[in-house]
Structure formats: C-alpha cells, structure tokens
Amino acid sequence: MPPQQQARRLDPDQMPSAIQVMEDDKRSRSGPFATSQKGLVPPLVTTPFVTQDQGNSGPRFVRSSMYSVPALPDMMKQTAVPFGLVISPFAQLEEGEQPPPVVDMGELGPVRCGRCKAYMCPFMQFIDGGRRFQCPFCKATSEVPSEYFQHLDHTGSRMDKYQRPELCLGSYEFVGTKDYCRNNVFPKPPxxxxxxxxxxxxxxxxxxxxxxxxxxxxxxxxxxxxxxxxxxxxxxxxxxxxxxxxxxxxxxxxxxxxxxxxxxxxxxxxxxxxxxxxxxxxxxxxxxxxxxxxxxxxxxxxxxxxxxxxxxxxxxxxxxxxxxxxxxxxxxxxxxxxxxxxxxxxxxxxxxxxxxxxxxxxxxxxxxxxxxxxxxxxxxxxxxxxxxxxxxxxxxxxxxxxxxxxxxxxxxxxxxxxxxxxxxxxxxxxxxxxTVAFDSIMRVRTSTGVRPVDFYGHFFMSNTTDVETAGIDSDQAMTIEIKHDDKLTDEDGVYIQVAVLFTSPGGQRRLRIHNLGLSVCNQMADLYRSCDLDTVMNLLMKQSVTKLTESSPKQIKDGLINRSAQILACYRKNCASPSSPGQLILPECMKLLPLYINCLLNCDALSGGSDMSIDDRTFNMFAVQTMHVGASLAYLYPRLVPIVDAATAAGAPEQEDQQLLLLPSPVRCTVDKLRDDGVYCLDNGIHMFLWIGLSVSPEWIHGVFNTNSAAQIDIDRTKLLELDNPRSQEVRSVIGQLRSTRQRHMRLTLVRPRDKLEFVFRKFLVEDKHGDASSSYVDFLCHLHKEIRNLLN
Ligand SMILES: [Zn+2]
Structure with missing residues (x-):
C-alpha cells in the first residue's frame, strides 16, 4: 500500500505515545532498583525509583544506551544502534539513596591494577589465597599490598567484602594522597x-x-x-x-x-x-x-x-x-x-x-x-x-x-x-x-573489546583519554561514544570504570569511582530488548549538535533519518516475526525512536532558523552539550501538564493541603490535546509557558489573575499574582514543583490562543507540523516507514 494512502488512515492516538510509555514504566518499575547484577536495564529517567547500590553504579550516575552488548562487532554494526554512556559523576540523589561513601586508605592510597591502573572495585577477582587479584579491564594480575591482604572465604570472596565499599558498591570515593595532587601539594579550598x-x-x-x-x-x-x-x-x-x-x-x-x-x-x-x-x-x-x-x-x-x-x-x-x-x-x-x-x-x-x-x-x-x-x-x-x-x-x-x-x-x-x-x-x-568538584580529571576504563572514542560535553582534553574539567556541577553530564572492535564473551561481560579525580569544596583531593557491568549477547533481539532509548537520543543529539560546526544541517539530518531507518529495518529483518510488508514493526524499547528523531530534527539546537537570533541558537547548542538524560529527554519532548480541566474550573472540591498536591499527569505534545476550557503548563527545561484557553471558567481566571476573562489577562507578566485563594495557591504550587525538577530557572511566558507569542509556544508542541521544513509525527512515521521498506527491498 502506498504510504500516502496509509497516512490518511493513521490515527495519531494509535501511534506509539511517549506519555503512555512513561506511564507504563512508572506503573511497573517505580520503587527500589537494586544494582546487583551486570546488564540490568534500569527504569526510565521519568520513573521515580530509588537506587540500591549492590555492586554497580546507579543509573543517575551512569546510563548506557544498551545493557546487553553483542558479542561480535559485526552484529553491532549491522544494527546501527549507537553504543554510548551518559555520565553524571556528581548527580544529585533522591531521598533514600546513599551518597557514595568516602574510603581513606591513608598513606597506602587506593589499591590499583599494576598494569592499567584501574581502581579496586567489586569486579576484581582475588586469587592465590587472596595474595593476588585479576583486573577485569586488562586481565593482568597484581599483587595485593600486604596492608590490604585479607583471607578468602569458601566462595573465593574476601572475608571483608561487605566492610569495604570498594569491594561491594558500584560508587564510592577514595581520599587522594599527595601523589594525586597538583605539584604534589594538598590543595586549598577552591x-x-x-x-x-x-x-x-x-x-x-x-x-x-x-x-x-x-x-x-x-x-x-x-x-x-x-x-x-x-x-x-x-x-x-x-x-x-x-x-x-x-x-x-x-x-x-x-x-x-x-x-x-x-x-x-x-x-x-x-x-x-x-x-x-x-x-x-x-x-x-x-x-x-x-x-x-x-x-x-x-x-x-x-x-x-x-x-x-x-x-x-x-x-x-x-x-x-x-x-x-x-x-x-x-x-x-x-x-x-x-x-x-x-x-x-x-x-x-x-x-x-x-x-x-x-x-x-x-x-x-x-x-x-x-x-x-x-x-x-x-x-x-x-x-x-x-x-x-x-x-x-x-x-x-x-x-x-x-x-x-x-x-x-x-x-x-x-x-x-x-x-x-x-x-x-x-x-x-x-x-x-x-558546583561540587573542582580541578578534575576523568578517565573511563573499559574491558577489552570495547573502548571510549568520542567525548561530548564541556571540558578540555589535551590527550585522547583524560577529560579535564575545571569544575563539575551536579547537573552536568558527559556523553561518551563507545566503539566495539573485538569479540566479547558472555562469561567476561563488558566492564566500565569511571574515575574522577577532583578537589572537593572543602579542599580535599578525592577520587570518585563509578563501576558498571553490562551483559554480552549472541542474539540481536537481546540487544534490542536492552536498549535505553533516552540515552541513545542523548548521544545522537550531542553528536548532531557537535557536527553543526563542520557539516551542513541537511547532511546531519539525512544521516539521522538513515540511521534510524537502518536500526528499525535491521530489527524488522532479523528479530520480528513474519508479517505483511506494509506493517510497521517497532522494537518495544525503541518504539518511540521515530517520534524522538523527529523531535531532534526540529529542535532549536539543531534546527533553529532565522526566526531566532544567532546567540539564541548558540545558547541552545551549549545548553544541550552538558545535559543529562532526563534533561535531554525534556528538551526533545517537552512536558505538557494540564493545570486545570473543566471539572476543577467549575469548582471541584478543593484540596485541603496544598503542599501535598500531586502533579497532574502530562499529556501528549499536540494541539489536539489542548482544550479551550483548559490551562496547560509546557516546559522543556529552557522555556516555560502557561497556555490559557479562552473558555476557562471565569471563577478560575478571577482566582488566579484577578481579572474577569482570559482576554483581560496582562500577558507581559512573568510571575503569577500571589493571591490568597486555593486556585492561585494551587497553580503557583504546581509551577513551583515543575520548576524545581529542572536545572535552570525558567521564565514563565503567558500565552492565549491567537496571541502574538502563540506561534513560539506551538513550536514546542512537537507532534505537530510547523512550517514547510518540518514534518508532523504522523508524516515522519510514514516517511520513515517508506525508508525502512526501501532498505528491506
Ligand atoms: Zn588492569
């Protein structure tokens, strides 16, 4: 069937929905997430979870674009799924999560592999009665310093395994000795x-x-x-x-x-x-x-x-x-x-x-x-x-x-x-x-067969391995592309160690270590089952924006479309059960790939045209380079939250305790979801809008804006009035909560249908079509489907 005919039949509500995917994950994966095994796929960034560090770093610190890596580099290449890590070494933790403990080894300093200098971690294997250990990164064995010696139990683990953070946790810190300091002098506080x-x-x-x-x-x-x-x-x-x-x-x-x-x-x-x-x-x-x-x-x-x-x-x-x-x-x-x-x-x-x-x-x-x-x-x-x-x-x-x-x-x-x-x-x-870490150097070590090749973020590199950052804040992430160039085996797995040497705000030289183990697979389907699409998109976004100063935007966009077609065609060809060729089949973990790619193609950082200033465009390009996965997701797919629906506008029972107000669930980013009697807050981490329908109940308008109709609201205000009534308190509380989840304080822009600024707001309704150069989600999905079928034929 020709795609045009099919497009007419497509009901937007039948297409994969970002909101649905987030809701489903929230329902099934909220709560504790224990990192006991290698290769565990974490909950989505939008799901509220509490990491229990049981030997691998939590996903707030390190996220991988895949948790099961194909044994053969060829298979990886065929799938075209990007392999990368997003590292937020000093990420803020949620309530109930333990901050990485600080280990002081005194004069001895941290114990390290004699060859590759990896730091002591739960992946090290003790042998020879505990006198030596084998490093999973380079396979070399090193002698255990006598001060660090400990007997092994009948399973081959050290008796003190659970007394030492570096033997049982994914994330911890070591106090640095003089050798870890600039000119061998302990630093002063920054x-x-x-x-x-x-x-x-x-x-x-x-x-x-x-x-x-x-x-x-x-x-x-x-x-x-x-x-x-x-x-x-x-x-x-x-x-x-x-x-x-x-x-x-x-x-x-x-x-x-x-x-x-x-x-x-x-x-x-x-x-x-x-x-x-x-x-x-x-x-x-x-x-x-x-x-x-x-x-x-x-x-x-x-x-x-x-x-x-x-x-x-x-x-x-x-x-x-x-x-x-x-x-x-x-x-x-x-x-x-x-x-x-x-x-x-x-x-x-x-x-x-x-x-x-x-x-x-x-x-x-x-x-x-x-x-x-x-x-x-x-x-x-x-x-x-x-x-x-x-x-x-x-x-x-x-x-x-x-x-x-x-x-x-x-x-x-x-x-x-x-x-x-x-x-x-x-x-x-x-x-x-x-800003919690100064004068830092980050090194990422990987087990053999894979290696870090490209680095994205704000830092300086004077060689190919050390990421130097004069200061890191807890909102900041570095994204790294990993190359897979040699055969892997399942019993070995893929091991990653991120070590950040830094000076703390109190002037202590320390090392923060994050360890993550990934599985190895022989079936392509396992790779598609273990992907974290939000991390894939973070990497693709930073790569695309970096290329803007070298290639033309058209080349970059064509490259993104081709790559996503290849990812989905490879799945269709090798993993999906047989079905009619006209049917679009998407892997479960990647069913939002077409949506998010379309969002990326149209985002301000990549596509901002002459309707924005050059400085605004470059500002967006800088902003995305340091984003962690939660921030990049919001940037690509803004959060659209209904503040008031017809029921509450008409005077539904009011909440007794405004502090305990639950945030309303977001809705799909399309104009189809906007009701004329509704009020919506949209934000992408950089901009925040309050869209006010023209038929919102006069009581609500009066309660929040102290005017008689939406038409009379002074939309040049950037702050809501602080009125002493439940409606005003409710909306201010919701906006405050939405703001507190983002790293930049967003200015609030008020907008009504047909206001001059409505076109700016509409640009962020990312499922819709904006101007001739962009496609709606439906159109893009059809276009991509055609590309996939071309690849399969
Ligand atoms: Zn080693």
Missing amino acids: AYIFVLDVSYNNVKSGLVHLLCQNIKSILQNLPRESVGGQKGGARVGFITYSKEVHFYNIKSSLAQPQMMVVGDVDDMFMPLLDGFLCDPVESENIIDQLMVQIPAMFADSRETETILGPAIKAGLEALKAAECVGKLLVFHSSLPIAEAPGRLKSRDERKLLGTEKEKTVLSPQTTFYNQLGQECAGFGCRVDLFVANNAFVDLATIGQVARLTGGQVYKYTYFQADLDGERLVEDVRRNVEQ
Whole structure:
C-alpha cells in the first residue's frame, strides 16, 4: 500500500505515545532498583525509583544506551544502534539513596591494577589465597599490598567484602594522597570570584544593583564541607570591569573596602597581594559595604564599550596569585568591542541560520577565547557566563571559555531586573551551590573489546583519554561514544570504570569511582530488548549538535533519518516475526525512536532558523552539550501538564493541603490535546509557558489573575499574582514543583490562543507540523516507514 494512502488512515492516538510509555514504566518499575547484577536495564529517567547500590553504579550516575552488548562487532554494526554512556559523576540523589561513601586508605592510597591502573572495585577477582587479584579491564594480575591482604572465604570472596565499599558498591570515593595532587601539594579550598560588567547596559537594566543586593544570600549557598575536623570555607573575591578592571580588597580588618584599578588591560596582572580573596563570613561587613558601594559608584556610567578577555584573565591571575583553583561567575552584557585583547567584530548574519553556510556563524570568529579557555582549564579555573544582552554578543565565540573549563552558559535577552531578576538570582544560587568538584580529571576504563572514542560535553582534553574539567556541577553530564572492535564473551561481560579525580569544596583531593557491568549477547533481539532509548537520543543529539560546526544541517539530518531507518529495518529483518510488508514493526524499547528523531530534527539546537537570533541558537547548542538524560529527554519532548480541566474550573472540591498536591499527569505534545476550557503548563527545561484557553471558567481566571476573562489577562507578566485563594495557591504550587525538577530557572511566558507569542509556544508542541521544513509525527512515521521498506527491498 502506498504510504500516502496509509497516512490518511493513521490515527495519531494509535501511534506509539511517549506519555503512555512513561506511564507504563512508572506503573511497573517505580520503587527500589537494586544494582546487583551486570546488564540490568534500569527504569526510565521519568520513573521515580530509588537506587540500591549492590555492586554497580546507579543509573543517575551512569546510563548506557544498551545493557546487553553483542558479542561480535559485526552484529553491532549491522544494527546501527549507537553504543554510548551518559555520565553524571556528581548527580544529585533522591531521598533514600546513599551518597557514595568516602574510603581513606591513608598513606597506602587506593589499591590499583599494576598494569592499567584501574581502581579496586567489586569486579576484581582475588586469587592465590587472596595474595593476588585479576583486573577485569586488562586481565593482568597484581599483587595485593600486604596492608590490604585479607583471607578468602569458601566462595573465593574476601572475608571483608561487605566492610569495604570498594569491594561491594558500584560508587564510592577514595581520599587522594599527595601523589594525586597538583605539584604534589594538598590543595586549598577552591575560591569563587564574581566578575561583574558595570558598563551602561548592566547598570541600566538593573542587573548590577540586583546582583549586589542578593550577593549576601547567594553566598550562603556556597557548598560547605568540613575536612579533617577543620571547617573548609571557600573564599570569595570581587572584580568589576567595563574598559578597565577593578579589584577589591575586602580584608576583614579594613574599615571599608578598597578598590584597585588596572587600566593597562593588555597585560593583566594581580595588583593586590593580600585581601582579595576572603572568607565571606569573616569579611561579611566589608562585603556588605562593597555591595552598597558598587551600584552607587557606577550608577552614572555612560560606558557602552566593554572588554571581556582581560576581565576573565584578571580572575585567573587572582586565582594563580592565591595558589588555589576555583571558579569565575562572569556577568557580561555586550559584544566586547573596546580596544583590548579579545576584541570582537559584529557579524550578526542570522539569515545564514538553517542554510549550508550556517557553520560560519556558529563557529568562533577568533581562537582568542579558546586559548583563554585552555589557559583557565590548565589552571583549574572554571568560567560560568551569565550573559544579559540587548544585542548580538557572539556567544559562539565568547562561550568557548565556558565550554573548555566545564562552565555553563546562561542567557537573559533584554534583561530587566523586575522581569528576569528572580530567574538570574535563582540560576546563580543553584550554580554556586551545585558546583561540587573542582580541578578534575576523568578517565573511563573499559574491558577489552570495547573502548571510549568520542567525548561530548564541556571540558578540555589535551590527550585522547583524560577529560579535564575545571569544575563539575551536579547537573552536568558527559556523553561518551563507545566503539566495539573485538569479540566479547558472555562469561567476561563488558566492564566500565569511571574515575574522577577532583578537589572537593572543602579542599580535599578525592577520587570518585563509578563501576558498571553490562551483559554480552549472541542474539540481536537481546540487544534490542536492552536498549535505553533516552540515552541513545542523548548521544545522537550531542553528536548532531557537535557536527553543526563542520557539516551542513541537511547532511546531519539525512544521516539521522538513515540511521534510524537502518536500526528499525535491521530489527524488522532479523528479530520480528513474519508479517505483511506494509506493517510497521517497532522494537518495544525503541518504539518511540521515530517520534524522538523527529523531535531532534526540529529542535532549536539543531534546527533553529532565522526566526531566532544567532546567540539564541548558540545558547541552545551549549545548553544541550552538558545535559543529562532526563534533561535531554525534556528538551526533545517537552512536558505538557494540564493545570486545570473543566471539572476543577467549575469548582471541584478543593484540596485541603496544598503542599501535598500531586502533579497532574502530562499529556501528549499536540494541539489536539489542548482544550479551550483548559490551562496547560509546557516546559522543556529552557522555556516555560502557561497556555490559557479562552473558555476557562471565569471563577478560575478571577482566582488566579484577578481579572474577569482570559482576554483581560496582562500577558507581559512573568510571575503569577500571589493571591490568597486555593486556585492561585494551587497553580503557583504546581509551577513551583515543575520548576524545581529542572536545572535552570525558567521564565514563565503567558500565552492565549491567537496571541502574538502563540506561534513560539506551538513550536514546542512537537507532534505537530510547523512550517514547510518540518514534518508532523504522523508524516515522519510514514516517511520513515517508506525508508525502512526501501532498505528491506
Ligand atoms: Zn588492569
């Protein structure tokens, strides 16, 4: 039957639904997830589960795109299913989950394989009466150090197996000895430096004032950790800049803060020997004074030309002078056009987006910020960019410094303190609180037959194996593609060990180790049964976005379509039971592949056209590179939650305890699911909309917006009124809960049918068709079906 005819017969409700898949998994797999065996497929990221670490790392730390790996590389190649890992080494845990315990081996340090240097883990096999152990990664045997010797029981396990985390858990930490430290010296606690652009734009928008006003509460979120009985307090420092750079002495013994100006920005140096970095508690009074003085000092600034490179360099020099690692939080407003290193030209050619030539504007215009980023990375200085711009700022160029140091990029277009203030302050607070590992090096070891080949995320690599990150936060993930190039056997399995050497917020050098064992299969069907599609999509998304600066968008999209057709055709040919050729047969674990591929083809990071700015497009590209699996899934398939249905609008019995309100279940992302008498919240982790139907009950509208009809709502507001009635409380509570599950604070956009902004909202209804260049889910499924049949014929 020709696909066109078939398309007409397809009922969208009969096609695989993401919501249904998530609901089914929630129903069958919620609750405890014990990691006792290799190759166990974890619950979906959207399912609430509690990991019980029984020898493999939990899926919050490491997710694999497959849990059963074909024995033969050829079979793997045939299926075209990508093999990759998404690693969030410092992921936040859920209630009931144990944080990885810290093991202190004293002077001895962690016990390691003599050949490949893998760390002691539950996969090591003890032999020779416990005197030697065999490493599953390289097969070499090493001697057990005498201090570490222990007898074996009748099963061949060490008697102390359950007393030692490194012998029975998937995730744990070791305290590093001097050998694990920079220059063999134990580190100082990392420092936080606020680098604030005080030129006209940032002053006028209210950003300078707002930030200074909130610094005190932000500093209370600095991670605190006591190490060896000593309180490990991070130190803080402040820099401001426009065309010059200003350092501040905030030593607690001073009567008031002192400012030092460096006018020669070509050769940045640190003018303050003492008093720049201080304990925020000891210097509280001086910092309070400084936060009043800075907005006053620059209130009349007319400076519109700014620098950027020298300001970042200033922060780096300050860390160098203090001999400690740390991070810079840079609040920048405009294209750095002042005469100074790192000066940029304007090149805002958004018409190139979506064309063959877009890579020219998505790549940096100079290598200056890449070099600066490498220099910062080399010293353990993470740079986070908070950009509040009114015009082109060339994020593709300046963002490199964040990318290479493990930093995040935040963007507040047309920032106004009254509208975006809460978002900025919440983002800064979370950023400060969640950055928990500094000056880190990650190494991924695998058993023979497979090996890591490509790495995606924000970091710097000076060789092919070590992933260097000046700072990692708990929201961040690295995605790694694994190559399978040699035969595997089932009794061996596939073993993966992720080791991250880092400096903790309290200044302790530690190693965090995650171990994961996967099964090996001889049947192709086992591979298709053990896939984690959300992880597959995370890898495909990061790969595609990375290719944007090399290939044309068309090549990348064609490649994605071909690959998904190949994955599904191979299943059809080798695993599915015989059926009529016109029938589309999808593997259970991958039945949403067509949907998610279509979402990927149309997402802002990959497809943002000239209706968005180049900076917005690059912002999306940076944002996706650090996403963990939960974040990438939401980015591809937004969450659409009905806030009110006709029943509650008409005055259903009200909840007694608003705190215990359960989140409503999401619905499919299509306009077909929107009711004119409904209100819906949609978010993808970056944007959040509240869509208000025009026939919503007047009582509800009045309760939430204090107006008489939807038409009268002031949609320029970004915050809901805080009214003292159950409806207002309910909707604010739901939005608060939805927000708290995401890593960025999303601004709320109100939208009604036929409002100017409705087309932006509609773009995120990802099952629908948007413009000529995109397909609806139904159309894409038919197109893919045709491609699959072509491959099978
Ligand atoms: Zn080894």
